[in-house]
Amino acid sequence: MNRVTAPMWEPQAETLPREVLVQRTLEGMRRTLARALTKAAWRRRLGSVAPDDIDGLEEWARLPFLTKEELRDAYPFGLACVQPRRVVRVHMSSGTTGNPIVNPYSRGDVEQWAAVMARCYLAAGVGRRDVVQITPSFGLFTGGFGFHYGAERIGAMVVPTGAGRTSLQLTLMRDLGTTVLAAISTYPLRLIEVARAEGFDLRSLKLRVAILGSEMWSDGLRRYIERELSVTTFDIIGMTETGGPGLGIDCPAREGIHVWEDHYFCEIVDPATGASRADGEEGELVISTLTREGLPLIRYRTHDLTRVVSREPCACGRTHLRLDRLHGRTDDMVVFRGVNFYPRQVESLLLKHAGAGPEYQLVLDRPPGGSDRLTLLLEAAEGFGESGLGRLKGELRQRLHLSPEITLLKEGELPRAPGKAVRVVDRRQAGE
Ligand SMILES: [Zn+2]
Secondary structure, three states: OOOOOOOOOOHHHHOOOHHHHHHHHHHHHHHHHHHHOOOHHHHHHHOOOOHHHOOOHHHHOOOOOEOHHHHHHOOOOOOOOOOHHHOOEEEEOOOOOOOOOEEEEOHHHHHHHHHHHHHHHHHOOOOOOOEEEEOOOOOOOOHHHHHHHHHHHHOOEEEOOOOOOHHHHHHHHHHOOOOEEEEEOOHHHHHHHHHHHHOOOHHHOOOOEEEEEOOOOOHHHHHHHHHHHOOEEEEEEEEHHHOEEEEEEEOOOOOOEEEOOOOEEEEEEOOOOOOEOOOOOOEEEEEEEOOOOOOOOOOEEEEEEEOEEEOOOOOOOOOOOEEOOOOEEOOOOEEEOOEEEOHHHHHHHHOOOOOEEEEEEEEEEOOOOOOOEEEEEEEEOOOOHHHHHHHHHHHHHHHHOOOOEEEEEOOOOOOOOOOOOOOEEEOOOOOO
């Protein structure tokens, strides 16, 4: 194993031996359960269980799962475990249907958030000499503030630009000597595109690290961003429910995403049956929080698909378990004429073809009287042409068993979403 040295924010906590991590996990579970049981809504959900019943990880696995729907139904504070006067902040998910999921933060939760984010920055090799430009929005979305607290904690210089105004972002990046870009995963594509359109020289930047998350991004997209922006990227995970970004991040060894096990407990389960999956097998990520106060999570179904890569110490020195990069979500799997696939698989394949992508959109519809149709709208460079198209069709058919109609577009023709990229448009149910 090649040692990859990078400083740690909390070296002792980040290198605990496995048996100590398991001990901490059990203590955290009992604490979390005790906290939840103070609320009638949680007691109704959990039935007759006491914190002392949890003397092994298998007892935890007997507790019921917590679902997104339950958190939505609890809007706004139905499952909150702090007194309203002790809530210092709320963040909420940007769900497109139904109530948003509200996370009430105690003072301790904001502290916890800053601490795990500080760990993430150091894992990405970022320190107090860095200039961190924070491009996710500051608001109800957790992105902006999470990156902000962590960067403040490590003593870096913060440029809190928030979302949008890409042209200005580039200018500030150059003029202020930004070294670290914090962004949602597809935002670098905007930066690259605007730089091209405006003749902005990306080589005039001092960027060296990009910490990206909040959307699925393929290894192909990762390579593209690293090449175009001359940066090393780090994949950060987390969601409103867990308290924002900072649940985990990959490290210079790049052999999986470390999840901070003294704060969070991970399980991987069969998305259909909920049965536990062994290490190495892919399934749905289930998260329990061990230190959060406002909205503790007990076996929360995240819908994210991944697997446990390793529980062995990593080349970076950290001992916390590693998950694979998220492969997709149980709810973004596309089923088309009996074939299942994830948008990320299409993206990976596209980016292997010079001149194709990275902008694309998959449109599913059902023409009147016809059968289901899949169209791939693909931005391609001028030289891509018929031969490129032929090779791409062949690979889509061979590797993913897909034969979409492909419409080639000029660069810039697809609409750009202001936030997360829209990769799939499914019109089959709407009858459009
Ligand atoms: Zn590592």
